[in-house]
Amino acid sequence: MPHLPLDGSARIPGMPADVLSTVSWAAETLSREPRQLFHVVRVLLSDLRRATGMDGAELYLADPQQSVLILSGYAGKDAEAFLEKCVFHFGEGFPGLAAAGRQIVETRNLESDERYLRERVRALGYHAFLSYPLLLPHAVVGVLNLAARDVRQVEAAKRSLALISPLLAASLYAVMTSLGERTLERVRQARTPRDRALALLEDSLEASSGLRAALRPLHGDQIETHPDQMRPCGCDGKAPCPAQAGQICVSGMPELPCAALPVNPHVVCLPVWDAGEVKAVTTVQFSARGDLHAESVAPLLWISRLAAGALELPTTAAAPETPVWLDIETLGAFRIRRGGEVLSPKDFRRRQAYQLLKLLVTRWGRPLHTDELCEAL
Template sequence: MNPVHWQLDEQGRIVAWNRDAANFFGLPASAVLSRPCAEVVGGTDPFGRPLCPRCPVQREIRYGAYQASTPLTWQGRRLWCQGYADNGIRIELKASAGCQPGDLLTSLAWATRRLTAEPGRFFQTLQAFLSVLRRGLGMEAAELFLADPQEHYLVLTAYDGVHREAFMERPWFAWGEGYPGLVALGHRALVTHDLAADDRYLRQKVKKLGYKTYVCYPLELPHGLIGVLNLASRDPDVEDQALLQTLNLVGPVLAASLYTVLTRLGESGLHAIAQALHRGAEAEGLEVLLGQAMELSGASGVWLALKDGRNLSQGRPAAACPHLARCGVWQGRVQGVKTSLEPCPHARDGRPRYCLPLWSGARVMGVQQFHFARLPQPPGRAVAALQWLLRLGAEVLWPTEIKAATETPRLEIFTLGGLRVRRDGETLSAKAFGRRQALTLLKLLLAYRGQTLTRDELCAHLWPGEEPEQTQGRLHVLVHDLRQALEPEPSQPQVVVREGEGYRLALQAPYFVDVERFEELLRQAEREEGAVALELLRQALALYRGDFLADEPYADWAELERSYLRERAVGAWFRVAEIALALGQPREALEAYRRILTLDPWREEAYAELIQTLMMTGQEPEARSIFQQYRVRMEREGLPVSTYLAQMARVSA
């Protein structure tokens, strides 16, 4: 059938009835104008119950959605009813073929425009879009978890669907915990059609209600993850491939839209903070930041305790917590009362509140308490959005804390996983270096960065077996090519400089070399504890995309640096696992041990820790599987199998 259209006023009465509608229903315009749409159409839901008197399309649009839709059955025909906010409500009825991705993108575009124009309606607009998405894809529940900027946890920010109470059982997950945390760690969608049998899914109430299909989809940005989108249904035969195809189209746009809106939520406040700082009034800037945070959260009052001992408040908060000085939030934890966050161990009353760290860069500059007269729904919905807003404010208030991260380097050199070079934001192709060996010369200088290599040494590496005297001219040509590619002014070299009888890499700031940043972050992590150290380690390991100069696997001159950096990465993953276990995040620890074995498949200590953690968390079959993998590897190489590991996995050696 061709789509048929008609127009409603704000009360749901028909005000325009075109010829297609008249032909489809067999009713002329004179018979339907001014009558309620529900009375004329009289559609039912898939179970035969009257649907139009409780029209979900009109309800969602009145709630604030730009677009809403629902399946509808009329005289035995399965149809799709879709409405748009357009001078009242414009209705379109068409054959049931599911929601088209273009329809969802249209709704998403509306949501983004509205979020940008009315940031105060952030949570309501997300709710409206989730409703369109859920109904359009024929699912029973849709959830949006937002990640905090530090990528420590995911918080349920918006929900639409039935069985709300069951889905509220766990509205907060640590990185690596449950379906959302696993998707955040692996950056891959998870899909199941047998939810009850999947131990990774941690909400027991949802399982008991008979939900079968569950899709958990990562919302990724180029520099990280902003959230996770979940869809659930009790139908085990949902076409998950069609779902994933739609999410692959909508997901990146949704992720970019969320990032744009979250970073613009406090735009006017940031301007006010900057003006206050220009006048030398930091306290005034902090007051502005607290006011914005309180408005976004809907809290009745807020306390802020700063690292330097200052305390500020706004609104009508409860009395300041006497335990702030030793609060676990100083270690980057997120706690609360009646919010399903990690419970505050010091709370003596039952008044709901959030206890959040104020991050600047990789350091906690303060602890905030948001007190609520009435808790929002979902309970922790404002947590992640607050963290984004407060991080931006902290960057303005304490710019020295993040100076290194905000400078835009002219030259960026990536060596981990293979060489890549960016100049002024553009990736250089191999052709930009002229001769192929000019790139090899750059790799040599990077492997020996900080040292001067003589011309004879460089020639011996570049042209082994040839006399250095015969290759000096070729070396000069390569140096010229390299300078043309890297130097701002090749006639006045500042990157590849000559010293005596040799050359060295003398990078001038601002510049970026991934191995230097990798080691700097590891050194910072060694001086910290808890969640702060974990954040620094995560940043460092995100840079470790593979072995040093992996595109030169047989170059002996790169092997020493390669082995050293690999060992540094292994040590960092061990510490990630140690801290994650201490913070009660065993899944992140398990992922860390697996990463170690990817880097060093013979590391028996990692096998032992992995098996022990699996046994400790009740995953005995998985522990035995890991031991079998270890045994096969050892026997294939003719090496002895550890009886200690066999005992730990409860199998015979």
């Protein structure tokens, strides 16, 4: 999926300047083309920052399980400082507190507010920070953050967010649901369990610009988009897998750690939830060139949200195959039974194979020369 520059300099032709018009444009665009999510988010944040007079704007999206918030877009200067921490758990830091409490969290004394967890932003002289939750009755969709050095901008920013947040929350939720519905349709059209898993993986790659992907059910064989080309996960059968326990794991990201993941190439391991349980782990590998965008994680989680049930993943490990025994009777008529079923010479692909077995059994323990075999057959 293509991305716009962080400073929002790239604009779509005909893009309105007014922030309310921008939100309406964003809602309409996302309803038609949900895979343009990050185009729209970055343009929206850029216009919102300018309209409110704030210095930085960022959007965190919540995962479907309502446990973490993941950075999905930023507009403004000092991007590296704001990227110091890209993930907040519910109840952690300003975004997490806003999500957990479903209310605005703000400060005009950022330099001394212990709730704020990004020291590099604080060191750059920012004084005002505002976290505004994007809410639906049944879910927290995400959190909008605005930051400024001038505290006089806060009240105007709050009024703007109060106007746009309901429409923005509904639009973002609709986009995430639409991504999941499209994947669900592809999964349902597939005929075999393997094809269903591949449909999910291929949609995941398309949405995230990943290189390769694999689905590792808790019970069953791993399925890969590019067999034998993915670096094996260090958790694979050797150590407890955090993703199997419901954790999101991203290589090189300290907020979402997994000691078994390689730092290079970039890899994410995401739990696949179904009926309140983790049924599999999706692993997506990204290019070794450049940084892994945290923004890819939330859409990947939402894509698998609806499709997981249609994958029809096994719920228990396959029972080991019971060995089939051959019973051979040599007293009286010569009979062979396999699993209790009598075999006739026709059940052997070649009649000579039946005769050879009969000869070897009846001459058991006695040497048999090649000439004798040829004559007997």
